[in-house]
Amino acid sequence: MSTLETSVTTSSRASAERRVEVKGLSKSFQLAKTTIEAVRDVSFDVRRGEFVALLGPSGSGKSTVLNMIASLIRSSGGEILIDGKRVVPGKATPDVGYVFQRDTLFPWRTVGDNIGYGLELSGVPASERKERIAECVAQAGLRGFENAYPSALSGGMRQRAALMRTLIVEPQILLMDEPFGALDTHTKIDMHEVLLRIWEREQQTVLFVTHDLGEALTLADRIILFSARPGRIKDMFEVDFVRPRDAVKVRETEHYAELFQHIWHSLGEEFVKGRSV
Numbered sequence: 001m002s003t004l005e006t007s008v009t010t011s012s013r014a015s016a017e018r019r020v021e022v023k024g025l026s027k028s029f030q031l032a033k034t035t036i037e038a039v040r041d042v043s044f045d046v047r048r049g050e051f052v053a054l055l056g057p058s059g060s061g062k063s064t065v066l067n068m069i070a071s072l073i074r075s076s077g078g079e080i081l082i083d084g085k086r087v088v089p090g091k092a093t094p095d096v097g098y099v100f101q102r103d104t105l106f107p108w109r110t111v112g113d114n115i116g117y118g119l120e121l122s123g124v125p126a127s128e129r130k131e132r133i134a135e136c137v138a139q140a141g142l143r144g145f146e147n148a149y150p151s152a153l154s155g156g157m158r159q160r161a162a163l164m165r166t167l168i169v170e171p172q173i174l175l176m177d178e179p180f181g182a183l184d185t186h187t188k189i190d191m192h193e194v195l196l197r198i199w200e201r202e203q204q205t206v207l208f209v210t211h212d213l214g215e216a217l218t219l220a221d222r223i224i225l226f227s228a229r230p231g232r233i234k235d236m237f238e239v240d241f242v243r244p245r246d247a248v249k250v251r252e253t254e255h256y257a258e259l260f261q262h263i264w265h266s267l268g269e270e271f272v273k274g275r276s277v
């Protein structure tokens, strides 16, 4: 684990208890006659309430690892445990929510009905649903848009609605695959604020995939750096800014600049290698 000498008190409330355990995970894809080795022997743990960023260049296997944790795809080797129980491909793990790279709102449902979809599936009565949707709409800053359709929303608004659709069912483990990747810088930082406030309150265990170092530093307690394909763990970094964090102010600190510089070089090497893979 790499650390910088600068010491900043951390107020992360992550417990010592291991919530997610990834052991010797590997994955190869068969593409016609070519075998693509996407992930090789990846092992890491995530503690309860910890916010971990998986950082690496495009094609380094971050989404593949996340998809295996989400039980969406089968690994080629190794195992994943959530709360000590083995993840079985194709079998949904209770308590796990997934936020995708692109918002996946249903265009034919209003914002409110999109957000409440998970509650509807689990048979929550209409009156309770209405209340919880109203809370989520307020948290996401979407008041006044409950009855609008997704097509009437900006990209940032749609992604906030998509985030709330996952959060409304209160998953304790959040898997996020570059959820803000398509947003402009300002909207992205707004979303960081929204997510930080929610996470500080709910303390979910989060695995957040990104290739944006600034985003990883702003949000995470720990960064796991992936090498270019085949994705392996190259390094891990503690991100020890005090919490609660301000998504803008944190970027203005000297410690941010130090950490950025420290990790940037190592990440840059993988970007260069990734281009030639």
Ligand SMILES: Nc1ncnc2c1ncn2[C@@H]1O[C@H](COP(=O)(O)OP(=O)(O)OP(=O)(O)O)[C@@H](O)[C@H]1O
Pocket (backbone or CB within 6 Å): 029, 030, 031, 036, 037, 038, 056, 057, 058, 059, 060, 061, 062, 063, 064, 065, 211, 229
């Ligand atoms: N279904 C698939 N079939 C064949 N190859 C795949 C499949 N899914 C992923 N790959 C390959 O596996 C490698 C890792 O892909 P993955 O999407 O996990 O990387 P990533 O680090 O998440 O990239 P990005 O940041 O661009 O999303 C890539 O070379 C990709 O082409």
